Amino acid sequence: MPRSDVKTVYICSECETRFQRWEGRCSRCGAWNALNEFVEPRKKQGAKGTRVMVGDGREQFNPYSSIEPIELSQVTVDSSKRLVTGIGEFDRVLGGGAVAGSVMLLSGEPGVGKSTLLLQTAASVAAQHGPVLYVSGEESVDQIRMRANRLGMSGDRIFLLSTDDVDGIIARIDILEPSLVVIDSIQTVTVPDIPGSAGSVSQVRESARRLTTCAKTSGIPLILAGHVTKDGSVAGPRVLEHTVDVVLQLSGDPSNSLRTLHGIKNRYGHTNEVGVFEMEAKGMLEVTDPSKSLLTDRSLRPEPTPGTAVAAVIEGTRPLIVEVQALTAPSGGQTARRVATGIDLARMNQVVAVLARRVGLPLASQDVIVSVTGGMRLTEPAADLPVALAIASSLLDVAVDPGLTAAGEIGLSGELRAVPQADRRRSEAERLGFQGCLLPSHTSNNSQNSGGLKLKPGIPTLAEAVRIALPRQANELHYGESRVVSNPSA
Numbered sequence: 001m002p003r004s005d006v007k008t009v010y011i012c013s014e015c016e017t018r019f020q021r022w023e024g025r026c027s028r029c030g031a032w033n034a035l036n037e038f039v040e041p042r043k044k045q046g047a048k049g050t051r052v053m054v055g056d057g058r059e060q061f062n063p064y065s066s067i068e069p070i071e072l073s074q075v076t077v078d079s080s081k082r083l084v085t086g087i088g089e090f091d092r093v094l095g096g097g098a099v100a101g102s103v104m105l106l107s108g109e110p111g112v113g114k115s116t117l118l119l120q121t122a123a124s125v126a127a128q129h130g131p132v133l134y135v136s137g138e139e140s141v142d143q144i145r146m147r148a149n150r151l152g153m154s155g156d157r158i159f160l161l162s163t164d165d166v167d168g169i170i171a172r173i174d175i176l177e178p179s180l181v182v183i184d185s186i187q188t189v190t191v192p193d194i195p196g197s198a199g200s201v202s203q204v205r206e207s208a209r210r211l212t213t214c215a216k217t218s219g220i221p222l223i224l225a226g227h228v229t230k231d232g233s234v235a236g237p238r239v240l241e242h243t244v245d246v247v248l249q250l251s252g253d254p255s256n257s258l259r260t261l262h263g264i265k266n267r268y269g270h271t272n273e274v275g276v277f278e279m280e281a282k283g284m285l286e287v288t289d290p291s292k293s294l295l296t297d298r299s300l301r302p303e304p305t306p307g308t309a310v311a312a313v314i315e316g317t318r319p320l321i322v323e324v325q326a327l328t329a330p331s332g333g334q335t336a337r338r339v340a341t342g343i344d345l346a347r348m349n350q351v352v353a354v355l356a357r358r359v360g361l362p363l364a365s366q367d368v369i370v371s372v373t374g375g376m377r378l379t380e381p382a383a384d385l386p387v388a389l390a391i392a393s394s395l396l397d398v399a400v401d402p403g404l405t406a407a408g409e410i411g412l413s414g415e416l417r418a419v420p421q422a423d424r425r426r427s428e429a430e431r432l433g434f435q436g437c438l439l440p441s442h443t444s445n446n447s448q449n450s451g452g453l454k455l456k457p458g459i460p461t462l463a464e465a466v467r468i469a470l471p472r473q474a475n476e477l478h479y480g481e482s483r484v485v486s487n488p489s490a
Contacts, residue, residue: 323373
């Protein structure tokens with residue numbers, strides 16, 4: 001009986017492990033009912049190649065002998081081959097523009113503004129560099145035209161293609177030869193000869209592979225829009241993020257107009273670079289001074305408020321001044337809750353533990369809620385110190401000196417570790433009217449005065465930083481075992 005040209009495989013939708021038969025539980029990742037059935041053609045052995053001499057003098061067929069390696073020193077790179085989109089914040093995150101032949105993945109939650117940003121990018125590139133192919137598998141050309149009207153775009157040299165056929169998209173790219181290709185989104189396009197529906201593991205993987213090959217061979221930059229799952233990761237197979245050159249994430253609080261564009265992966269520039277936009281009726285507007293936009297208007301507060309601290313952080317290559325807010329409240333005998341918005345929850349729990357163990361603050365029975373204003377997400381370890389100061393300020397009900405910013409990584413023994421680029425942090429803080437920047441020891445040139453607050457040449461421990469940042473009066477409440485409060489009778 002002749003063997004069939006197709007075979008049946010079962011692929012886990014969570015980790016992409018392949019099985020020869022169906023199982024209720026994936027043996028690799030442990031997911032239940034995650035194996036999906038696919039029928040795919042069998043791989044045929046190719047006959048291309050030449051016969052070469054092996055070490056013992058015998059002649060042997062080698063199918064890859066015609067592939068010639070290139071010496072690295074002979075490879076020339078034209079650094080000027082970057083497509084500048086004309087949107088400053090977008091170009092900043094890309095590292096100065098899109099590299100020729102690069103594939104970029106833009107992910108974000110529904111309604112955050114991905115399609116709006118992509119259409120604005122297409123219009124800007126079309127006006128400067130030539131035709132742009134905009135492919136949409138989710139919207140009709142009429143819907144895209146309505147959005148363009150709302151954004152005030154003429155649509156000149158933007159060619160719309162409403163299809164989900166990857167082969168048809170590649171054929172149109174070969175004919176049009178655009179300066180940029182935008183596909184919204186990768187989860188909606190399909191390859192006809194691959195089994196599975198749009199968005200399945202096999203379809204997303206093969207669609208990304210073919211589109212990436214097209215971009216590399218033609219030298220045309222390609223932007224893919226991607227959906228996200230409930231936990232914020234890119235939907236589809238993990239190999240998608242490995243295939244592309246750049247992974248960008250657009251995020252923002254739905255109740256806030258600010259949107260942040262983070263560089264998660266970038267083969268041609270800095271990772272963790274951030275761009276800031278503001279969502280308006282006319283589209284995504286660039287925020288050229290994000291520090292001023294991210295700071296809460298302090299003129300609305302007649303007096304300093306306990307539970308707030310100002311962080312001087314470096315995101316990518318950009319110094320930012322961001323306000324961190326914290327709230328502590330008795331847990332009422334139940335298990336204390338920990339809630340973090342804009343910072344990693346595990347990192348916040350570590351800061352709370354150090355405050356309790358090394359500083360002596362009674363946080364075990366306190367709910368702790370920490371939030372970064374403006375919808376920003378801080379990833380730099382230097383945000384530890386301002387987070388700790390905000391928590392201590394809320395618990396002790398003492399406001400942090402309003403003219404003070406802070407930056408420092410906290411170790412488990414309560415020490416403060418040095419942070420890089422201290423001068424840039426101070427310059428940004430001084431530009432916004434702050435009088436001082438609280439920095440750890442071993443940080444170069446870190447002696448600074450903050451108005452009437454006299455800072456030491458360097459702050460060695462978290463307890464010392466809390467003692468300096470939270471000025472207290474002699475008649476204030478003394479927290480029993482706290483190591484940051486001197487005797488009230490003194």
